[in-house]
Amino acid sequence: MRHLMSPLDFTVEELDQLLDLANDIEKNPAKYAHACEGKKLATLFYEPSTRTRLSHEAAMLNLGGNVLGFSSADSSSAAKGETVSDTIRMISCYADICAMRHPKEGAPMVACKHSSIPIINAGDGGHQHPTQTLTDLLTIRSLKGRLNNLTIGLCGDLKFGRTVHSLINALVRYTGIRFILISPEELRLPSYIREDVLDRNEVPYQEVVRLEDALPSLDILYMTRVQKERFFNEEDYIRMKDFYILDKKKMELAPEDMYVLHPLPRVNEIAVEVDDDPRAAYFRQAQYGVYVRMALILTLLDIHVD
Amino acid sequence: MPNESTLNVSGLSEGVVLDHIQAGKCMDIYKYLKLDKLDCTVAIIKNATSHKMGRKDIIKIECPIDYIDLDVLGFIDHNITINIIQDNKIVEKKRLHLPKQITNVIRCxxxxxxxxxxxxxxxxxxLTDEEKEVYxxxxxEEKYQGHLNKR
Incomplete structure (x- = not known):
């Protein structure tokens, strides 16, 4: 039995197979419409997350399965003091697979030690969010046709943004990847990622402050939101939140075949006027998130559709 | 004060001598090896003269080597030398290694x-980076920021 705790749990070859399956699901949804009939997905969300929970549920429903679960710790036995390991032992009796989001880092790993069903880590604090990374990889590969030989611009909160950290870890396994790290000085990529991941893998990168300087050379621009909850000081947040705003004028500097990705939700870092630009791919990215989770559920349940 | 050349093991017919402990660290080792729980003789020598280290600490323990958690010791300081004593003589020297995993020694x-x-x-x-001794x-996956295993 397999679980998904980190985006690096899959080898590059396994990842290719998963993304191939997701692309086949995209092209032939009817073929997979009954693949999980009689199977149940439990969504154990100890903290609210509309997008991630609904995309997992949509994925299971698209496969003909059913879903059950809770969407906040208050409506679960955790409020009564039940441990994660006890909860998962019980859920293992009710469902065939489980997606868990928990505010405490490592909670899904505790669950998988005591579970008799596959566990998907649907986000544990600021630690891992592997299905977002799988979504990002599928989106990039589907839009650009490859995951190698790409110049990726990562823009915004590179210090606290776990999606950015996970994506870097996943992409350095491919050849010809180059990063342009676009952030204010205060939100630079942490040194342990620059040194332990980029330098160690000899991945070229450049750090810039102005988005305009990076745009002309990018294949992918990955925008992130500056998260209010990361700041102790309201003033710092207000100063940082408007640091980058991608608008129509800036998009004129970008290549015709560059795509803009964003894990969503956005606040104001991408102006609404950009939504109509064919290079704005963030809503398609959300759709790819459903396909990749469908592929993941099938893979973890070891269900093969001919 | 004992020095390296006259390290006295005659008082220990069977047991273990932990040598080349960084000066001042012997009580940390006493604590982490839970030597207070052992029902045997334990001798602690602080600030002994050492040719190699200048000053060092030494712990002599009158117990079989199996009683000592070598993983914990390796984590605390893998440069410590372990001498196994039988019939008042050093019969074996053990080298320590950084353990791949440690359980219930330090807290996150x-x-x-x-x-x-x-x-x-x-x-x-x-242990995620042997070269940099990162746990x-x-x-x-939070990095352990302690000082125990750093010379």
Missing amino acids: KNPRCITSIEPELDQIFI RCKYC
């Missing part, structure tokens, strides 16, 4: 870690 200090709210969980740390919490 990350307030966002699941271990912070579920105290019955084992505190497990994994990370198995659950949240």
Whole structure:
């Protein structure tokens, strides 16, 4: 039995197979419409997350399965003091697979030690969010046709943004990847990622402050939101939140075949006027998130559709 | 004061001598090896003269080597020499290695870690970078920031 705790749990070859399956699901949804009939997905969300929970549920429903679960710790036995390991032992009796989001880092790993069903880590604090990374990889590969030989611009909160950290870890396994790290000085990529991941893998990168300087050379621009909850000081947040705003004028500097990705939700870092630009791919990215989770559920349940 | 050349093991017919302990660290080792729980003679020598180190600490323990958790010792300081004594003589010298995993020796200090709210969980740390001697919490991957294993 397999679980998904980190985006690096899959080898590059396994990842290719998963993304191939997701692309086949995209092209032939009817073929997979009954693949999980009689199977149940439990969504154990100890903290609210509309997008991630609904995309997992949509994925299971698209496969003909059913879903059950809770969407906040208050409506679960955790409020009564039940441990994660006890909860998962019980859920293992009710469902065939489980997606868990928990505010405490490592909670899904505790669950998988005591579970008799596959566990998907649907986000544990600021630690891992592997299905977002799988979504990002599928989106990039589907839009650009490859995951190698790409110049990726990562823009915004590179210090606290776990999606950015996970994506870097996943992409350095491919050849010809180059990063342009676009952030204010205060939100630079942490040194342990620059040194332990980029330098160690000899991945070229450049750090810039102005988005305009990076745009002309990018294949992918990955925008992130500056998260209010990361700041102790309201003033710092207000100063940082408007640091980058991608608008129509800036998009004129970008290549015709560059795509803009964003894990969503956005606040104001991408102006609404950009939504109509064919290079704005963030809503398609959300759709790819459903396909990749469908592929993941099938893979973890070891269900093969001919 | 004993020195390296006259390290006296005659008082220990069977047992273990932990030598080349960084000066001042012997009580840390006493604590982490839980030597207070052993029902045997333990002798602690502080600030002995050492040709190699200038000053060093030494611990003599009158017990079989199996009683000593070598993983914990390797984690604290893998440069410590272990001498096994039989019939008043050193019969074997053991080298320590950084253990791949240590359990319930140190605690994760990350307030966002699941271990912070579920105290019955084992505190497990994994060696993730042997060269830099980096240990990370198995659950949240937070780096251990302690000083124990640093010379």
